[in-house]
Amino acid sequence: MEVLYYPGCSLKNTYPEFEKSTYAACEKLGINLVEIPEWNCCGVVPSLATDNVMRHLGAVRSFINAQEKGKEIGTNVVVTLCSMCYNVLKRVNLILKEQADVLKNVNDFIDDQPDYVPELEIVHFLNLLKNVGFDKLKERIVIPLRGLKVAPYYGCALLRPDRPKGVPIDDPENPTVIENLIRSIGAEPAEFPFKTECCGNYHIVFEPGIVEMRTKKIIGSARSEKADVILSPCPLCTYNLQHGNETLDRSEQVPVIFFTQLLALSLGVKSHLSTEMENQILKKIGGEKFV
Amino acid sequence: MSALTAHRERPTKEKIGVFVCHCGRNIATTVDTKRVVEEILKHPAVVHAEDYDYVCSSPGQELIEKAIKEKRLTGFIVAACSPSLHETTFREVAERTGLNPYKCEIANIREQDSWVHEDKEKATEKAIKLTKSAVEKVIRNEELEPIKVGLYKKALVIGGGIAGIRAALDIADAGFPVVLVEKGSTIGGHMAKLAETFPTLDCASCILTPLMSAVAHHSNIRLLTLSEIMDVEGYLGNFHVRIKKNPRYVDPEKCNLCNDCVDICPVTVSSEFDEGLSLRKAIYIPFPQAVPSSYLIDLDACLGMNPITCGKCAEPDICGPEAVNFDDQTEIIEEDIGVIVVATGYELYNPENIGEYGADKYLDVITSLQFERLLSPSGPAVGIPKRPSDEKIPKRIAFIHCVGSRDERHQPYCSHICCTYSAKHALLFKELVPDADIYSFYIDIRAVGKNYEDFIRRVQEEAGVHYIRGKVSRIYEQDGKVKIFGVDTLLNKRIEIEVDMAVLALSMVPAHGIEDLASKMRIQIDGSGFLQELHPKLHPVESATSGIFLAGAAQSPKDIQDTVAQASAAASKALGILTQEKISHIPTVATVDTDLCSGCRLCISVCPYGAIKLIDEKAEVKEVLCEGCGACVSTCPSDAISLRNHTDEQVSSMLKALVGEI
Amino acid sequence: MDIGFEPRIIAFLCQWCGYQGADMAGTSRLKYPPSIVSIQVPCSGRIETKQVLEALSKSDGVLIAGCHTPNDCHYVSGNFKCLKRVTLLKKFLKQVGINPARIRLEWISATEGRKFARVAREFTNEIKELGPFDFNGKSSQEIKAKQDSKLRLKEMGGKENE
Amino acid sequence: MNELAERVKEISDQNVYSCYLCGNCSAGCMFTDEMDTLPHQVIALVQMEDKDALEKNTSWICASCFVCSVRCPRGLDVAAIMEALREIKIRERGFRKIDLRKIKDIEKLPQIAITAAAQKFTW
Structure with missing residues (x-):
């Protein structure tokens, strides 16, 4: 399967292990990620002002490049890993699909590139996995992570807002897709109530106190459900949760990793986890033999 | 002069x-x-x-x-x-x-x-x-001359809850035969499940079961349980109804309620009557006072009568009277009916649709009807509510109002009774557990009804309930406690509290299948899915189809008082027709000039009453169905249809007179 | 416009709402110009385009009042049938050069006497502004369509129900 | 509709008069500890055309997590209303909420955090 891939900035700088583990897993699963040429910043947070379409432009420029590349390889599916990129691209794409006047405005403004015809489909990698099928995924697992209790953390951007319709990748209140992934790689999902609560988002920049307060609650909730590790789909959530861990005693911390790292580990390919983390997990599943 | x-x-x-x-x-x-x-x-x-x-x-x-x-x-x-x-x-x-x-x-x-x-x-x-x-x-x-037609002097009542029971009894008491059709295995409806009723705190069973018994023994009432309406044809006074009666597998005439079959039955499933809070067998009686007073077999749960698998209940040493009958068949019953009362009632909205309250995940987040069962002396907790997770008596309870009501994502309307029954729950619970802490989250208290405000005041004064004005945003369980994210919009404080149990006052929605039934009877459904009355003020119990009347929560959410009042009103409207020898119908109806009719069927598509049929490729108006609106007249491209005493010629000459040409 | 011009307006009023609303205006003693004369119809869905046109041919304006949409029609959906017809008729009038403002459709309930009186006053003033309507006038720019109007209306009668 | 509500509607396409002040947004908001005024109160202020709504810190503490928006029983996008209140201030000539040059540990922070803050706090 060949799909277009929009990486976003964090995967190239702050968290290369997110992208690298994904590439490793995809190779094993027969998914070929074709990076969009000359992609640019998505905008990170979607503008909620309906009277200002300028903030959509970044996303649209990447769409146009994706559209042209898509024609070459014959696909209109764009996969993202970072949940913030997903949220912005999905929203902007849906707005352009629904509102012809906005589309015209944007296309008129971008006169140095071909017009964008809103036929791309923006898909998060989790949904791509769901479409591949968790049952099929299960068959490819080399190291089933039996005995590992994993807290699936969704954050906001994959589940909210619910307008335009179609943004959430799952039920906004009771999502199950990460749980299904966790089960398919042999681990046990922890039902922790704070899985959809906000980590504090961009407040890390000017008001880190807010983020500390939020992440302590999230980590505490995962801990009280005896989670060995928190699985995150979002670079900013990961950063904030790790920041939260740093303010806690070692005994109160719960390590945070990307879902693709655990997937890669179970598929028997390079997980790009720290050696310490990887050993810790393997020890937990009684798999010293793998070490 | x-x-x-x-x-x-x-x-x-x-x-x-x-x-x-x-x-x-x-x-x-x-x-x-x-x-x-x-x-x-x-x-x-x-x-x-x-x-x-x-x-x-x-x-x-x-x-x-x-x-x-x-x-x-x-x-x-x-x-x-x-x-x-x-x-x-x-x-x-x-x-x-x-x-x-x-x-x-x-x-x-x-x-x-x-x-x-x-x-x-x-x-x-x-x-x-x-x-x-x-x-x-x-x-x-x-x-x-008014059109006169004869009529069948028999009523059909659909639904055996308190509305259907009241309407059936009123009509039967007046001396007319009634066919009462109930989908479930017993009549009694939701009221049979209730503990006590507001604002008088009458015991629901004490006031309902005598009426159920009266239905069972009334010589004018033919009770058909486990039955559904298949189709309804005809018009006011002359309906022909087909009813499907599903098998019970136990003959109510023979069953003597000895309970031996239940004792031997190896299958247990959750009890619908106890809202899933207790278990029943595959052969069972929903509750001891059920009418008809007989067991029945839930064939989906039953292992079957194959002697290898089971069939124990049918053995002669278990069922002495040989009431168990695995050969029981579905019956199609046909009835000629003069008037119909529709009283199909309500359901509670499915709490799974409200993900943020987690009723499908957490055992101690329950529905208001479940709480009724817990409060009921005959319920699964034998009268003192115990929380489902660990059977302990809860000390802190939160009642959440407006769950799914007044909410665009669910039901935009107010469900009318939740404020008052939540107050009743609090009062009854406080009487049983005097040291309990009770929190009641509300948006507005809407206690509209005779003596309701007094009742709310009594609850506030006597039960010491913490009434908190503000909606609850989320409920979850952690560390064995139910946690609630709420707000007090009067103190302007966000609150997080821990309770032992949360009770959701879920919105009332029309009973499942109502749309299908409504389309069979050509009655309208309103924007919220309830049955539409002809006029909210002037014709509140009539449907748009003559001879079909509405009663109870099928028309809108309402309490028992209003339901019973409306049921009696519907019965009196029905009797107004049944007592006539002939029915008069307005004669200013549409009439077809068959020479001009081209058989194009446009009139059929615009008639709201299904009064026009094509006979030999020509339109024919069934006069008793026609209400004289004239939609067909203005639609007919061949001028083949006219309305008696409102013809084109009349309009034309009146126009001339109005402008002084005559 | 001519100050002395007293417009002639014909009102088609449905018996359940528009007519009752006009009665309510009376009961409330609300004044409006005597230029309006009404004709009671069973339902606004009974009103035909050719009748409206016939009325217009004899007057300066036609008012139609029925039950409120969507749910108030005594006959379930007659008001929608009327709405469709009037919408189409207005388009037709525009095409043949008649100002569609000479026809006005209003939803007036039995309790809306005030609204009926207001509409009657407003509409009279509007028609005064438009001036007298000469359906048969040879020079009038507003009408050339009388000859073939019947035929075309028949066509519309079929189409509007699609 | 008052002028402030009108302005909010222009920017967010949300009619604040739909709000019946049930408080659901405030009940679910994880950031109220930092707010001087609860979200539903701010909406009430806009309904009353009280310009104080713009001076409260509520809209600036809002992290656009959309919990309020997905649960609002009146279907209001509360986060969009908060954004509109921010925008009204941000679009004022000479108004500056933050100084991007004063970010601490800028080299440690992920780009998305900085960009997001810039998107929400600057013009």
Whole structure:
């Protein structure tokens, strides 16, 4: 399967292990990620002002490049890993699909590139996995992570807002897709109530106190459900949760990793986890033999 | 008073009299009635005209009678107040004097003339035009008789909850046979599940079970449980109904309620009657007072009567009377029915749709009906509510109002009863567990009903409930506690509290399958999915289809008081029809000129009553179904359909009169 | 416009709402110009385009009042049928050069006497502004369509129900 | 509709008069500890055309997590209303909420955090 891939900035700088583990897993699963040429910043947070379409432009420029590349390889599916990129691209794409006047405005403004015809489909990698099928995924697992209790953390951007319709990748209140992934790689999902609560988002920049307060609650909730590790789909959530861990005693911390790292580990390919983390997990599943 | 008689040659054989009313000064101040009389006499069809102070009075009516007799009038006009006031009065005068009532028309020169205009001359001109227009109409009116049809003197009541029970008993007590159809295995509906009822705190069973028993023993009531309506054909007085009666597998006539079959049955499933809070067997009785008083077999749960797998309950040493019958079959029952009462009730909204409250995940987040069962002395907790997770008596309970109500994502309407029953829950619980802490989260307290406000006050004063104005955003369980994210919008404080159990006052939604039933009966569904009444104020129990009445929560969320009141109202409407020998139907219906009809079917598609059928490629109006709206008339591209006494010709000549061309 | 011009307006009023609303205006003694004369119809869905046109041919304006949409029609959906017809008729009038403002459709309930009186006053003023309507006038720019109007209306009668 | 509500509607396409002040947004908001005024109160202020709504810190603490928006029983996008209140201030001539040059540990922070803050706090 060949799909277009929009990486976003964090995967190239702050968290290369997110992208690298994904590439490793995809190779094993027969998914070929074709990076969009000359992609640019998505905008990170979607503008909620309906009277200002300028903030959509970044996303649209990447769409146009994706559209042209898509024609070459014959696909209109764009996969993202970072949940913030997903949220912005999905929203902007849906707005352009629904509102012809906005589309015209944007296309008129971008006169140095071909017009964008809103036929791309923006898909998060989790949904791509769901479409591949968790049952099929299960068959490819080399190291089933039996005995590992994993807290699936969704954050906001994959589940909210619910307008335009179609943004959430799952039920906004009771999502199950990460749980299904966790089960398919042999681990046990922890039902922790704070899985959809906000980590504090961009407040890390000017008001880190807010983020500390939020992440302590999230980590505490995962801990009280005896989670060995928190699985995150979002670079900013990961950063904030790790920041939260740093303010806690070692005994109160719960390590945070990307879902693709655990997937890669179970598929028997390079997980790009720290050696310490990887050993810790393997020890937990009684798999010293793998070490 | 003046009476003038015209002596001119007339082209029409109609002889019309015109009576212009002064209405005291109401008309006469603004309209020159004398001039109206003078002018109208110039109309070729008018042979008599006069004016009088009060035409509606006895002497006024006598004037009309006298003129009809003396001048051999073929019709007459009263130029007076609106037809909605005295049209019936004057048509009765016509009938008394030997004229067809449809040979009387009213010219409205009060409400639409003298009362709204000041210029006397112009108002008089207008009065003349309006009167002439009425003359033009009446000379073209057909003499019509009300359409009379016979009827079946039997009622069908659909739904065996308190609404259906009340309606069936009222009709049966008046001496008419009733077929009561209930989908479930027993009548009683939701009320049978309740502990006590607000605001009087009557025990629900104590007031309901005698009525259920009365239904069971009433010689005029044929009770069909486990039954559904398959189809309804016909019209007011002459419905033909087919009912599917599903097998019970236990003969109620033979069953003696010994319970031996239940003891031996190896299968347990969760009990619908206890809202999933207890278990029952595959052969069971929903509750001891069920009517019909008999066990039944849930064939989906039953292992079957194959002796290898089971079939124990059917063995003669278990069921002595041989009541268990695995060969029981589905029956199709046909009934001829005169009137129908629809009382299909409600359901609670599915809490799984409200993800943020987690009722599907957390055992101690329960529905209001589950709490009723926990409070009920006959319920699974034997009267002292215990929380489902660990069977401990909860000390802190939160009641959440408006769950799924007044919410665009779920039901936009107010469910009407939740404020009061949540208060009742709090009061009853406090009586059982005096040291309990009770939190009640509300948006507004809507206790609208007789004595309801007193009841709320009593709960606030006696039960010491913490009423918190603010909606709850989220409920979850952690560390064995139910946690609630709420807000107090009066203190403007966000609150997070821990409780032992949360009770959701879920919104009421129409019973499952209502749309299907409504379309079978050609009754309307409103925007919220409930059955639509003909008019919310003037016809609150009638459906748009004559002869079909609505009762209870099928029409809108309501409490027991209102349900019973509406059920009795529906029964009285039904009796109003059943007591007649013949049914009258308005004769001003549509009629087809088959020579002109091309069989295009457009009329069939626009008729809201299904009154038109195609017979031999020609439209035919079933007169008793036609309500005379004229939608077919204006649609017919061949001018083949006309409306009696509102023909194109009449409209055309009235228009001419209105602009002074006549 | 001519100050002395007194417009002639014909109102088609449905018996359940529009007519009752007009009665209510009377009961409340609300004044409006005597230029309006009404004709009661069972339902606004009974009103035909050709009748409206016939009325217009004899007057300066036609008012139609029925029960409120969507749910108030006594006959379930007659008001929608009327709405469709009037919408189409207005388009037709525009095409043949008649100002569609000479026809006005209003939803007036039995309790809305105030609204009826207001509409009657407003509409009279509007028609005064438009001036007298000469359906048969040879020179009038507003009408050339009388000859073939019947035929075309028949066509519309079929289409409006699609 | 008052002028402030009108302005909010222009920017966010949300009619604040739909709000019946049930408080659901405030109940679910994880940031109220830092707010001087609860979200539903701010909406009430806008309904009353109280310009104080713009001076409260509520809209600036809002992290656009959309919990309020997905749960609002009146279907209001509360986060969009908060954004509109921010925008009204941000679009004022000379108004500056933050100084991007004063970010601490800028080299440690992920780009998305900085960009997001810039998107929400600057014009």
